[in-house]
Each structure stands twice: as C-alpha cells, then as structure tokens.
Amino acid sequence: MSLGGGRSPDEFRASEPLKDQVGLLGTLLGRAIRERGGQETLDRVEALRLACREAARSGDPGPRRRAAGRIAELDLEAIGWLLRAYTTFFRLVNQAEQREIVRVNRERSREGGLDRPRPGSIEEAVAGLADRGLDAGDVSALLDRLEVIPTFTAHPTEARRAPVLGKQRRIADLLTALQDPGRTPQEEDATQDRLFDQVALLLATREVRSERPTVRDEVEQGLYFLERSVWDAVPRIHEDVDRAFRRCFGEAPDLVAPFLRYRSWIGGDRDGNPNVTADVTRWTLATQRARAARLHARELERLRDELSLSASEVEVPAELTASIERDRRELGVPEAALSTHQDEPYRQKLTCMLVRLERVREAAERRARTDGQPEPAGARTDVAPAKSDADETPDGAWSAGELEADLDLIDRCLRRTGFEAVARTGRLRRARCLVRTFGLHLASLDIREHSGMHERAVASVLRSAGVTPDYASLPEATRLEILDRELRKPEPLRPDGSELAAEARRVLDTLGVVREAVRRDPRSIGAYVVSMTHELSDILEPMLLARVAGVWRLEADGVRCSLDFVPLYETIEDLRAAGDRLRSLLRHPLYRLQVEARGSMQEVMLGYSDSNKDGGYWMANWALRRAQEELGRTCRDEGVELRLFHGRGGTVGRGGGRSNRAILAMPPVVQNGRFRATEQGEVISFRYSLPEIAHRHLEQIVSAVLRGAAASEGAPRPADGDPARAELLEGMAERGMAAYRELLEAGGFWTWYLRATPIRHISRLPLASRPASRQAGEIEFEGLRAIPWNFAWSQTRYLVPGWFGTGRALGPLVEDPRTLEACRAMYREWPFFRAVVDDAQREMGRARLELSRMYAALAEAEGGGIHARIEAEFERARSALLRITGQRDLLDNEPVIQESIRLRNPYTDVLNLLQLELLRRWRAAGDTAESGAAREDDRSRLAGEILLSLNGIAAAMQSTG
Known part of the structure; x- marks a missing residue:
C-alpha cells in the first residue's frame, strides 16, 4: 500500500485482486505526486506513513512523535501537499474496496449456482419461506403488504464535491474494465493510461467547496443517485422476486405490487434550515x-x-x-x-x-x-398559495x-x-x-418542521383571527379545547395575512405548496413529520394550519386529507413515553378520523441521533428498543397498522450499521413488513454510487423485511419478551447513561470539547445548506446538532457516541459468573443484544486513543482529566466486551474489518498529525497581537487547509457525522 512503489505483500493481506488494484492505484498516485509535487514531496509522504506504521506495530509512540516534529518544521504549502496526497489516496482506496465488494458478490453468486442462493438475497428469503411450508400464494400475500421505503436526506451532507464524485465514478469504471479477463495487452495499457489521467485530475481537484451548497444543489445531488443507480436497481429487485418465485414454485405472479418506493426530505426538510422555503419546495x-x-x-x-x-x-x-x-x-x-x-x-x-x-x-x-x-418582501398579504393550482395546461396534466x-x-x-x-x-x-x-413524482417529498414553529404559527393565526391573544402561554388542556373546536368548525379560520408573524407565513406558504402538489399528483407529497413531538397538541397544531391552508377538512362522512401527520420522538424522555403518547393521540376522536382517512395506518418516526446525544449509547439503544415494542403493542391494541420510520445516520452513534441485521433484530411486534429508514449524506454516496452496490443493499433490506414479516407470524423468539433479560438491559442502559452524563457534566468538559476537537472549524465547513447549530452565535451543547457532535468525535478518533458507557454498563455483570453467563447467552441468542455489542466493538476498533491523547493536549488546561476518564472507560469496555464475546481482541469476529482498520491506520494517523499541527498554528495565530491584511490572508489559507484535513480524515474514516 505504499505510494509510488506498488504494494507490500507482507502488510496487505486482502484478496489478490484488491491487493493488485490498491497497489496499482498507489503507484499511479505516486507518479502523479512526483510529477506535480516533486520527488521530495513523495519521499515525505512515504516517510511519514512508515513512521506511523512503525509506531502502530511496536507500540512505541516515539516514531509518531518524531513524525509530528517533522511536520512542525514544514511550511503551509508542504502540509497542503501532504493533505492532498493522503486524502486522494483514501478516495482511491475507497473506490477499490467498493469494486471489491462488487467482485466478491458476483463470485459468491457464481459459486452458489442455482441450488444455493446467495446469503441475504431475495431468493434465499423466498426459499426459506418455501421450506417452512409457505406456497406461492402465501408469499405473494406477504409481498402485497410489504413496504420498503428508503428516504433520502441531505444531512450529513456528502463531504465530496460533485467533480470529486464524478472522477471516483470514472475510476471505478476503469477498475472494472481492468478486471475483464478478455482484455488485450493493448487495451490494458490504454485503460491504465486513462486511469492515471483520472488519478492525476483527482489529485488536482479542489476538495473543499468554496461556499455552502444551496438546497437546489442538494436536490440535484439526490436526483443524481436516483437517476444513476436507483432507477435501474428497482426493476432488478422485481426481477429477483420473479426469478425466486420461478425457482421455488415453478411460476411467478404477473407483476407484484410496488413494494419498494423512495421518498426524499431534500427540498422539504425545513427543521432548522431557513433556506428551505416554500418556493424552493x-x-x-x-x-x-x-x-x-x-x-x-x-x-x-x-x-x-x-x-x-x-x-x-x-x-x-x-x-x-x-x-x-x-x-x-x-x-x-x-x-x-x-x-x-x-x-x-x-x-x-x-x-x-x-x-x-x-x-x-x-x-x-x-x-x-x-x-x-423569492417574492419581494411585503408583496403578499393573503394566506393563499402564491401560484395558481391551475398553472399547468391540460397537455401537461397527464x-x-x-x-x-x-x-x-x-x-x-x-x-x-x-x-x-x-x-x-x-x-x-x-x-x-x-x-x-x-x-411522475420520482420520490415522494416529505415535509418536516419543528413543533415549536407550529406553536408560534398557531399562536399568530389565533391572535390574528381574534380567538386568543396568547396561545403559547396556555396549558395543554386549554390548547386541546381550542384546537378541537377550530378543527370542527364548518369554515376554516381566515386570519389577516398582514398581521401574521413570519413563522405563520412560512408554515402556511409551505402548506399552500402541499395543496398545489397533491391536487396535481397525490403521490408527490409523502408525510408531514413533526420533529420534537412532546404533546398531543404538537400534532393537532399542524392539522389546524393544514385546515387554514385548505389541505385538511372535516366533512359529514369523515376527514379529507392527503397527508400523514408523523410524530418524531427523539429524546430519551419522549422515547420512554412514546407508547402512552401515541395511545392518547389515537384515542383523540378527531385525530382518529384523520388516521381512518389514511387507511387506518399510523407512521411514527424514531430519532436515533438526538437520543444518543441525549442519553448516550446504551440508553439510546434500549430506549429505542422499548419504544418500538410499546408503539407496536399500542397500535395492535387500537386496531391501527403501524409503520416505523427509523431516522438512522451513517455512524453507529447515529444508529448506523448494517440495515439487514438491524431489521432482523427489531421486536417481533413491529416486524409487519413495513420498513422505512433514512439514507443520509455520505451513506447515499456509498450505497448508491455503483448500481451493483445499490442492488445488493436493496436486496438485503427486502430480504430481511420479508423474512422478518414471515417470522413474526410464527413462534416468538426466545429472547424477546424475557423479563429477566429486559431487567438486565434496563440496568445496563441506566449505568451507561450515568457514565455518559458524568462525562458531559465533568468540570470544564464543554470548554475542553471546544478546544480539543475541531468543532468550530466543522461548523464552518461548507458541507450543507443547513447550519450546524440550531442557534446562531456561540456553539452550545443544547443547540449543537447531533451530526457535527458526532463528526468532531470521529475526527479526533475518540468515537465516544458509538461506545462510551459500555464499561460501566457491562462491568458489574461480567464480574458475577451468573450474570456473565446470562450476557454470553444473550449475545449468542438475541439479535438485538448482539448488534449493540458488535456495533460498540466496531467503533472501539476504529478508535485510536493514542492519537486522541494528542488532541486532548490542546485543551489540558480546560479539562485535564477528561481524556483519562475516556481512556479508563475504554479499557473497562474492552475488557467486558472480550469476556462476553470470548474473543482475544476487538473485532476478531469481523477479521476483514479488523484488517482494513489496521491497514488504514498509518495513513489516517498522518492526517491526524497534519490536522493537529494546523490546529496548533491556528491557536497560535489567534493568540498573537499581530494583525493586518497579510495576517488575515495567512489565517484564511490556514483555515482552508484545516477544512481540507476534515475532508481527508472523513475519507479515511468513511464518515462525517
């Protein structure tokens, strides 16, 4: 994996095709560096990598310290060259690994033949159902009620610019061409020449955006993947179903129901993003x-x-x-x-x-x-849609x-x-x-807005209409009386638009767009998601606003509305109360009419990111698990179908991980064939950049949902519903949250976090149209979004959100032989517990506390004991996990990932050392009294290189937030 000298067989123990391709890419990149940056630059790149590799192999920090000393002697231009070289290297390796995934999947399909379906495939799922005695009609009935709804979101926005993505795609295509066994020597030479051209161009392409992307840019990014990958992947999934039926039952249904559909938040998610206006939607x-x-x-x-x-x-x-x-x-x-x-x-x-x-x-x-x-300020005083509903000619109304x-x-x-x-x-x-x-809508667009925005909008509407002067100050019971009364009136409220607050105008304008859209195409709009849902009024408020905008109405025979109103539960408190709150909602007479108008189906969204930030890793996982169980039972008891919407991110700290495994680990009561989850930012790029990987991702999800739905109709799994195991998990969650909260509340923690991590620079990174914090000004814990919170921990190699509290949660249990055996049994038998344990050890395997300690040194004066606290918890967690899993080291159960991390670490370590030096220089520049245009120019260049280092480490870690 050296740059410029091919691969070193002793250090790279992957498959031969991958070794060859990484070696070739390293050689081509080394040549490009030499041609543009000179031999000295290439020698420097290699020397730093070897020093960090030696430190990792020997456990001696000396070589790493000496590497840091050499970096400190370099000027900014030389550091910039190193950043570009290492970042480009990871861009290339990531593409090679993706191509390897494709190659391995094809190889497994060939080896399996007709008699042994590929693991995780739709054919394997259908064959398993046939083996259980289900016939073609039974499986067709399951498919008819299957709903798989991946949902694209812009955040955490992909760190790579479009030109970088395009070049990576072309490099992937050329790597595929090189694997063609029928190529001639002349064709191979020509392909390698084109590959070098793309590598050289990638090295010379600016990594960091010069300005934040607009919402339109983000929409175009989402459309790129819908058009390039999803469009072809969906028919292939239906072909898989057809093929599975023919092989298992001898015949296939004509055309199964469209069980796989896409939705998008991009252009519709306005929670905390003032750039998503009605006109943009x-x-x-x-x-x-x-x-x-x-x-x-x-x-x-x-x-x-x-x-x-x-x-x-x-x-x-x-x-x-x-x-x-x-x-x-x-x-x-x-x-x-x-x-x-x-x-x-x-x-x-x-x-x-x-x-x-x-x-x-x-x-x-x-x-x-x-x-x-945008319309000129003050151009409208009414609350009706700005554009006519009949703005499309009959010719365009097909x-x-x-x-x-x-x-x-x-x-x-x-x-x-x-x-x-x-x-x-x-x-x-x-x-x-x-x-x-x-x-003709491509992907149904969801609208999301914060419950607080609805409260202010309703208060403004009610004040303008003369109903009540201060709705926001009223108790919940009084609010519900007013909302119920206004929703039942024959005519909607007619507020004076000139008196409405900006929040009310913003929400009503959005709902006006919704009204236009559903009249043109009812499937163009998906759901209306209410973030931070706490009370019953949080759902009735947007219903009232929809009534004002003409989207919702009550008639003699029921409600008329083309929207699903979806509560989003995302704090630990809200997750714990989710079942009771949904029961109250479903028992409200007017809301029950709304649910019946939507086919007696209720969608509920669960927030994985904010719950982790709120309560830590173990409490978030357990609270989400219990919420799913309670929501499933509530809907079953109330005679309503449930569709859970999982707001997962890419990292473990935000609910990331293997989708198919997460589906099969869900409680049986919610394994009903309906599955919806977010596909976010860089996760979209990974899962959908290549059609073959998109297909594999989707077949694994569909297969898991199908298997889960069939299993939920059979005997319950032994670990589910076991009160003794639930009691153990409750204790783990409480202890884990206590450890996490103690960390956050430790003296000087927040100041330490601000100085030890690059969070201030992350907030300036032009990744997304949405601001990094909910409030303007100084970064505070409550206002900081979960995505940059995770991003900063990833950059510093701590990865706290994905494991912290594990030592405290499990430590007492592994010391008692009886509870240790209970934990081992849960790990063997209970998919949920195994997933939580394995995700934690995966994040700990990616953590690198030797490097993290160097970040902590940037802030020792503010929180001298914080790193020691994290390190001690890491060692407790490591010991407990190894005793439960029976492994000698972390990730022994996933040797491919373990090896990939080991090989990536020396390169990633260099990027961390470069970033640390840049942060030190930034602090030094900020502390000096020197000023002037030249000084500002230096700081601007320094800031640019810091942003590049963020991108580089994100590429190395394969995640932002």
Whole structure:
C-alpha cells in the first residue's frame, strides 16, 4: 500500500485482486505526486506513513512523535501537499474496496449456482419461506403488504464535491474494465493510461467547496443517485422476486405490487434550515416531475425500438387501434410523427405516449424556471398559495395512472395476440414496474418542521383571527379545547395575512405548496413529520394550519386529507413515553378520523441521533428498543397498522450499521413488513454510487423485511419478551447513561470539547445548506446538532457516541459468573443484544486513543482529566466486551474489518498529525497581537487547509457525522 512503489505483500493481506488494484492505484498516485509535487514531496509522504506504521506495530509512540516534529518544521504549502496526497489516496482506496465488494458478490453468486442462493438475497428469503411450508400464494400475500421505503436526506451532507464524485465514478469504471479477463495487452495499457489521467485530475481537484451548497444543489445531488443507480436497481429487485418465485414454485405472479418506493426530505426538510422555503419546495417538486418524465420517455423510446410488430404480420386488437385514434384527436399529433411507423401500431401508440410525456416535461420545466424565485418582501398579504393550482395546461396534466393504464393496454394486447413472453420478460415489464414505483413524482417529498414553529404559527393565526391573544402561554388542556373546536368548525379560520408573524407565513406558504402538489399528483407529497413531538397538541397544531391552508377538512362522512401527520420522538424522555403518547393521540376522536382517512395506518418516526446525544449509547439503544415494542403493542391494541420510520445516520452513534441485521433484530411486534429508514449524506454516496452496490443493499433490506414479516407470524423468539433479560438491559442502559452524563457534566468538559476537537472549524465547513447549530452565535451543547457532535468525535478518533458507557454498563455483570453467563447467552441468542455489542466493538476498533491523547493536549488546561476518564472507560469496555464475546481482541469476529482498520491506520494517523499541527498554528495565530491584511490572508489559507484535513480524515474514516 505504499505510494509510488506498488504494494507490500507482507502488510496487505486482502484478496489478490484488491491487493493488485490498491497497489496499482498507489503507484499511479505516486507518479502523479512526483510529477506535480516533486520527488521530495513523495519521499515525505512515504516517510511519514512508515513512521506511523512503525509506531502502530511496536507500540512505541516515539516514531509518531518524531513524525509530528517533522511536520512542525514544514511550511503551509508542504502540509497542503501532504493533505492532498493522503486524502486522494483514501478516495482511491475507497473506490477499490467498493469494486471489491462488487467482485466478491458476483463470485459468491457464481459459486452458489442455482441450488444455493446467495446469503441475504431475495431468493434465499423466498426459499426459506418455501421450506417452512409457505406456497406461492402465501408469499405473494406477504409481498402485497410489504413496504420498503428508503428516504433520502441531505444531512450529513456528502463531504465530496460533485467533480470529486464524478472522477471516483470514472475510476471505478476503469477498475472494472481492468478486471475483464478478455482484455488485450493493448487495451490494458490504454485503460491504465486513462486511469492515471483520472488519478492525476483527482489529485488536482479542489476538495473543499468554496461556499455552502444551496438546497437546489442538494436536490440535484439526490436526483443524481436516483437517476444513476436507483432507477435501474428497482426493476432488478422485481426481477429477483420473479426469478425466486420461478425457482421455488415453478411460476411467478404477473407483476407484484410496488413494494419498494423512495421518498426524499431534500427540498422539504425545513427543521432548522431557513433556506428551505416554500418556493424552493415548489421548485423541487417541479424538477422531480420533469426528471421523472424524461426518464420514462427514455424507457418508452427503448420499448418503441423493441415493439416493431407489423400490422401485416400480427393481429391488432381493436382497443389498441381505438386508443391510438383517441390520442391522435386529443393531442393533435401531426400525421408525420406517426407515418414513420405507418404499419406498426405499437410504435404509433408509444409515439403518442412520448408526445404526452414531452408535454409533461415541458410544463414541469416551465414551472421550475419560474418557481423558486423569492417574492419581494411585503408583496403578499393573503394566506393563499402564491401560484395558481391551475398553472399547468391540460397537455401537461397527464397522470401516472394514465401512463400506467396505457402500458397495461399494451401488455393486454401483446398477451392476447400470442406475445405473452415478450410482455412478461421484456422492456415492457420494466417500464410498467418503473411507472408503478416512481410515477411522475420520482420520490415522494416529505415535509418536516419543528413543533415549536407550529406553536408560534398557531399562536399568530389565533391572535390574528381574534380567538386568543396568547396561545403559547396556555396549558395543554386549554390548547386541546381550542384546537378541537377550530378543527370542527364548518369554515376554516381566515386570519389577516398582514398581521401574521413570519413563522405563520412560512408554515402556511409551505402548506399552500402541499395543496398545489397533491391536487396535481397525490403521490408527490409523502408525510408531514413533526420533529420534537412532546404533546398531543404538537400534532393537532399542524392539522389546524393544514385546515387554514385548505389541505385538511372535516366533512359529514369523515376527514379529507392527503397527508400523514408523523410524530418524531427523539429524546430519551419522549422515547420512554412514546407508547402512552401515541395511545392518547389515537384515542383523540378527531385525530382518529384523520388516521381512518389514511387507511387506518399510523407512521411514527424514531430519532436515533438526538437520543444518543441525549442519553448516550446504551440508553439510546434500549430506549429505542422499548419504544418500538410499546408503539407496536399500542397500535395492535387500537386496531391501527403501524409503520416505523427509523431516522438512522451513517455512524453507529447515529444508529448506523448494517440495515439487514438491524431489521432482523427489531421486536417481533413491529416486524409487519413495513420498513422505512433514512439514507443520509455520505451513506447515499456509498450505497448508491455503483448500481451493483445499490442492488445488493436493496436486496438485503427486502430480504430481511420479508423474512422478518414471515417470522413474526410464527413462534416468538426466545429472547424477546424475557423479563429477566429486559431487567438486565434496563440496568445496563441506566449505568451507561450515568457514565455518559458524568462525562458531559465533568468540570470544564464543554470548554475542553471546544478546544480539543475541531468543532468550530466543522461548523464552518461548507458541507450543507443547513447550519450546524440550531442557534446562531456561540456553539452550545443544547443547540449543537447531533451530526457535527458526532463528526468532531470521529475526527479526533475518540468515537465516544458509538461506545462510551459500555464499561460501566457491562462491568458489574461480567464480574458475577451468573450474570456473565446470562450476557454470553444473550449475545449468542438475541439479535438485538448482539448488534449493540458488535456495533460498540466496531467503533472501539476504529478508535485510536493514542492519537486522541494528542488532541486532548490542546485543551489540558480546560479539562485535564477528561481524556483519562475516556481512556479508563475504554479499557473497562474492552475488557467486558472480550469476556462476553470470548474473543482475544476487538473485532476478531469481523477479521476483514479488523484488517482494513489496521491497514488504514498509518495513513489516517498522518492526517491526524497534519490536522493537529494546523490546529496548533491556528491557536497560535489567534493568540498573537499581530494583525493586518497579510495576517488575515495567512489565517484564511490556514483555515482552508484545516477544512481540507476534515475532508481527508472523513475519507479515511468513511464518515462525517
């Protein structure tokens, strides 16, 4: 893994293909560094890596200290070169590892053959159900109620710029080409030349954005992955289902229900982000509709090429002819457009459909060009939507249902005339699957807003309408009386728009956009998520605002509303009370009518990030587990279907980890075939950057949801519902939270955190359109978001949120032989406990307290004992985990990850040493009295290199927050 000298076989014990590719990439990067930065730079890169490797191997910190001393002697330009070299190296290695995942998965599929399905595949899940005695009808019924809804969010926003992502994608493609066994020597040379070009360009591409991305930039980023990976992955998943049925039951259903659909928060999540305005949301919806029309048009063009059936050779059903004539009249399609396919009725029909799609696209693009432009201040005083609901011409008003009906017509006609095989397996099946999944909205857009914003908005509306002057000061019972009364009135409140507070205008404008969107396409909007839901009024308030905006109304036969209102429980207190609070909500007569209007299904979101920041690792995991159980029982008792929405992040401290394992570890009472989870920031880039990895990710999720739903109908798992084990976990959670809280409340902790970590620089890193803190000004614990909180711990190699408290939680139990054996039994038998233990040891395996100690030295005056406290807890945790798992060292159960960490550490250590030197210089520059333009320029350059170091360590650790 050396740079410029190929690989060192003694230090890299991965597969031969991966060793070869990493060695080649290292050689090419070394050549690029030498050509641009000189041999001295390359020698410096290698010398620092070898010093850090020696320190890691010997346990002697001396070589690392000497490396730090050499870095201290370098000027800023030399440090910048080192940062670029190491960051680029990790960009390349990450791509090579992704390609290796693809290669290994393909190899396993080939080895398994037809008789042994690949582990985690849909075929394995279906075969397992067949072995349990389920027939094709039983499995089809399970699939009919299956809902898998990945949800894209922008945060923590991908640290890489679009040009960096593009080059990495091209490098991945070239690495794939090099694995082609049929390539000629000339082709291999040419491919390596192109690969070097991309490596050299990547090295010279600016890593850090010059300014924060806009919400539109984030929307485009999400659309990139929807178009490039998700669009092709979804039909492949449906093909997997078809293939599994045929192999297990001999036949497959015609077209299963669209169980896999996508949603997005990007452009709709306004919680704490003032940049997500109503106009931006309207632009997002129009842009997604235009992209969907364009993608479907591409599919129909390919289908038109395929369906070249001639009327002189095959029967033409009357309904196809009638449909073409109707299209011709309605659309005014020029004769010339159809004459090209004079004797080809299927091509004529598809031409008419393409004309409709083109008009949909043009109408949506016109709306996108005119929407999203902020109106002049004071331009409106009403509370109605700014744009007309009828802003789209009939030509552009084609619905997804009409598109699907036309494809179904073609399917019927083909089957009726002897082309059933073409209809069943060709491009038509793919096109039908895509329309049923993505419609003309691509991904349903969720709206999220903070409960406090609703409270202020309702207070303003009620004051303006003369209902009550100070709603916010009223007790909960009085609030509920007012909300219930106003929701039941025949006419909605008509507040004077000129008197409304800015918060009220913001929320009502957003709901006006929702009203427009659902009238055009009911599937364009997903749910309305209320963050920080504490009370019943927190859900009734947005309902009242929706009533004012014309989105919600009560009629004689029930509620009319196209929105699901989703409570988000994210603090430990709220998670503990989640079951009772949902029961109160479902028993409220008006809200129960709302739930019935939405098919008697209630979605509830659980926040993994804030619960960890609030209560620490063990309490967050246990509180989330208990909340799931209570919510499942509540909905079962109230006769309501539950869909849990898991707000997971990428790191363990934010609920990250293996999705399929997390699904199978859920309580049986919520294993109902409905699964929704966020796909966030850099996690999107990893899971969806390559179509093959996207497919593998999705097949594992679908397989796990299917298996879990089937298992929940059988006998309960022995570990679930065991009161003795629940009591043990409750004690672990309480002790773990006590340790975590003691850390946060230790004298000088917050000042220590601010000085020992690069959190102030993280808040300035232009990663996202959303501010890093909920409040402007000085960074405070309560206002700091969970993402930068985790990011800072990751940069310093502590990774506290993913394990701290484990020693206190488990320590007393492993000292008693009886409870030690109970813990070992839980680890063997209980997927939930095993997941929590293994996630903790994975984070501890990635931690590097030898480096963390050097960050702590930056703040010893503020919190001299903080590092010692963390280190002591680490050793207690390590000892307890090893006794429970029976391992000799952390991650012995995951040798591939263990080896990857070992190999990455020397390179990552150098990046940490570079960052530490930059932070010292920043502090020194801030403490000096020297000022002036030249000094400010130096600080600006220094700040830029610090930001680059954040990106570099994020690439090395493969996570931001």
